[in-house]
Amino acid sequence: MQEKLRNYFSQYMNRDSIFRDKNYLNHNHIPTEILHRDDQISYIAKVLAPSLKVQQPSNLFVYGTTGTGKSLVMKYIFNEMMSTNNNGLNTIYINCKLRKTSDTEYRMLSYMLKELNFPVPETGLPTESLYNKLFELIDSKQQIILLALDELDAMINKIGDGLLYNLTRINSDLKNSKISLIGISNDISFTESLDPRVKSSLSEEEIIFPPYNALQLKDILFKRAKNSLKQESYSEAVISKCAAIAAQEQGDARRALDLLRVSAEIAEREEEDKITEKHVTHAEQKLELDRVVELAKTQPRHSQLTIYSILKLFAKDQEKMLTGDVYEVYVNLCKKNGYRILTQRRISDLISELDMLGLISTKVVSKGRYGRTREIKLAIAKKPYDILKNYFADLYEL
DNA sequence: GTCAATTCACATGAAAGAGACCACGGTCTAGTG
DNA sequence: CTAGACCGTGGTCTCTTTCATGTGAATTGACGA
Numbered sequence: 001m002q003e004k005l006r007n008y009f010s011q012y013m014n015r016d017s018i019f020r021d022k023n024y025l026n027h028n029h030i031p032t033e034i035l036h037r038d039d040q041i042s043y044i045a046k047v048l049a050p051s052l053k054v055q056q057p058s059n060l061f062v063y064g065t066t067g068t069g070k071s072l073v074m075k076y077i078f079n080e081m082m083s084t085n086n087n088g089l090n091t092i093y094i095n096c097k098l099r100k101t102s103d104t105e106y107r108m109l110s111y112m113l114k115e116l117n118f119p120v121p122e123t124g125l126p127t128e129s130l131y132n133k134l135f136e137l138i139d140s141k142q143q144i145i146l147l148a149l150d151e152l153d154a155m156i157n158k159i160g161d162g163l164l165y166n167l168t169r170i171n172s173d174l175k176n177s178k179i180s181l182i183g184i185s186n187d188i189s190f191t192e193s194l195d196p197r198v199k200s201s202l203s204e205e206e207i208i209f210p211p212y213n214a215l216q217l218k219d220i221l222f223k224r225a226k227n228s229l230k231q232e233s234y235s236e237a238v239i240s241k242c243a244a245i246a247a248q249e250q251g252d253a254r255r256a257l258d259l260l261r262v263s264a265e266i267a268e269r270e271e272e273d274k275i276t277e278k279h280v281t282h283a284e285q286k287l288e289l290d291r292v293v294e295l296a297k298t299q300p301r302h303s304q305l306t307i308y309s310i311l312k313l314f315a316k317d318q319e320k321m322l323t324g325d326v327y328e329v330y331v332n333l334c335k336k337n338g339y340r341i342l343t344q345r346r347i348s349d350l351i352s353e354l355d356m357l358g359l360i361s362t363k364v365v366s367k368g369r370y371g372r373t374r375e376i377k378l379a380i381a382k383k384p385y386d387i388l389k390n391y392f393a394d395l396y397e398l
Numbered sequence: 399g400t401c402a403a404t405t406c407a408c409a410t411g412a413a414a415g416a417g418a419c420c421a422c423g424g425t426c427t428a429g430t431g
Numbered sequence: 432c433t434a435g436a437c438c439g440t441g442g443t444c445t446c447t448t449t450c451a452t453g454t455g456a457a458t459t460g461a462c463g464a
């Protein structure tokens with residue numbers, strides 16, 4: 001056995017990898033040249049340029065679906081600006097979707113302060129005092145702060161527009177410096193819930209990032225593949241397929257890159273030195289499977305119990321189920337395992353969270369005399385379903 | 399048959415509580431010179 | 432004398448409960464043709 005393992009490892013070492021440098025397929029990687037976004041880049045550059053001369057630029061609102069390069073372009077422009085002139089100019093990029101950084105007003109502020117090299121405790125201080133610190137810090141010298149808030153919709157949905165409102169208000173009190181806001185979002189509808197004052201000040205300038213089409217995705221993939229993969233390991237057909245799949249899903253470049261990367265990984269694991277279209281198909285399934293399984297496994301306990309209840313009902317040939325059905329199974333499950341039973345109100349919320357995550361799909365229906373409730377359907381494929389069912393059974397079945 | 403009232407089984411909202419975490423400042427304690 | 436341990440207070444955060452209100456169509460029952 002040991003012999004075998006040693007053989008395997010030494011073979012592995014000797015075998016040529018398909019990858020030249022995996023990093024280039026990572027979607028956080030910022031390439032030196034960004035394809036098919038020239039118009040957007042020059043527009044944003046024009047809007048933000050005054051900040052180089054320490055004059056306040058207009059606020060900017062960037063809109064586009066996922067994987068259209070919004071974040072990438074923003075980071076790219078920030079980098080360029082900072083290397084042109086970082087005197088009196090400060091850029092902060094915050095991704096509002098990362099839990100750690102920012103799902104409360106306090107954390108947003110603390111993250112901003114950290115970016116300005118003024119770390120504050122993660123909790124324990126009054127929010128008000130963070131505002132004061134921020135204010136002091138910004139106004140201590142003459143400067144322009146460019147604050148990019150990525151996935152702004154996520155923040156607004158969680159904590160409302162109070163922070164934005166305060167930031168715009170702070171601006172008028174600042175003597176030496178100014179803050180310019182750059183909102184980035186893939187969902188434009190959330191602006192309706194904003195305070196009109198915030199809304200109008202945020203969208204002084206607006207720009208839309210259109211989805212990439214299949215040809216553009218192909219260009220992008222080719223360029224990245226050139227740096228990251230061995231030349232003889234990939235073919236036009238493989239790239240085309242990745243591009244085509246991603247183009248169907250709203251032209252999501254991130255998805256295209258993931259597909260190519262995972263295809264290459266699969267090919268490598270199968271000890272082949274060429275990626276084929278079959279690998280791409282595999283990769284597509286694997287990505288989906290991983291996403292779903294990972295998502296479900298990392299849910300908190302009662303969410304898991306809720307999912308498991310739904311899985312169990314589904315196993316009993318019940319295509320559609322109601323909140324009450326699920327709750328009943330859930331209660332039994334809790335009793336059997338000795339967990340505290342949450343109220344139906346709470347489970348109702350958990351169910352709609354699961355809906356948002358895409359594990360189930362729900363619809364509120366009225367059944368007339370027989371009440372109004374949510375109709376719940378499972379929204380995952382057979383394979384992840386099997387995996388999850390076994391996983392949860394091990395966990396929650398005696 | 400028609401029409402409005404009723405009724406069901408939850409959805410949806412708002413508020414507030416519990417328990418965890420943490421910073422800060424003051425007090426106590428033990429080790430040091 | 433001082434560094435570090437140990438409180439108490441006051442703050443946030445997340446998860447949850449409690450209470451209240453809303454909702455849409457099947458059902459019911461009164462009514463008139």
